[in-house]
Amino acid sequence: MTKRFGVYVLVLATAIALAGCGGKNNANSGEKASSSPSASQAAGAGAGAQTIEIDAKNFEFDKKEIKVKKGDTVNLSLKNSQGNHSIKIDGYDVVVKANKTTTFTADKAGEFEFVCATMCGTGHGDMKGKLIVE
Numbered sequence: 001m002t003k004r005f006g007v008y009v010l011v012l013a014t015a016i017a018l019a020g021c022g023g024k025n026n027a028n029s030g031e032k033a034s035s036s037p038s039a040s041q042a043a044g045a046g047a048g049a050q051t052i053e054i055d056a057k058n059f060e061f062d063k064k065e066i067k068v069k070k071g072d073t074v075n076l077s078l079k080n081s082q083g084n085h086s087i088k089i090d091g092y093d094v095v096v097k098a099n100k101t102t103t104f105t106a107d108k109a110g111e112f113e114f115v116c117a118t119m120c121g122t123g124h125g126d127m128k129g130k131l132i133v134e
């Protein structure tokens, strides 16, 4: 009889502890989501992956502006349909060689100029574009 009562109390106590714990967790996560929207946004954006293909010819890139979200994993491909070119992104330690793909994480927000990093001829200096990380 006494033993049975003890088990009942134990079960009840466990149920209360679980309920209390669950309620606390819910309150915590709700608070977290509302108090730091930017953090959760960044985490959400970080799950993204983007594949961007740039086509280069003498003497321009087909994309003058590429946009990604901060935290994105970016697969940047360069295809040289004419001439020999490569891409270097200023402010990011990123170089994409001719007809190759470089993967990097866009962990810094802002605007970064990318240029041709291969001396390709008279229009070499005009080969520019912008990476926008927002």
Ligand SMILES: [Cu+2]
Residues within 6 Å of the ligand: 084, 085, 086, 116, 117, 118, 119, 120, 121, 123, 124, 125, 127
């Ligand atoms: Cu060039």
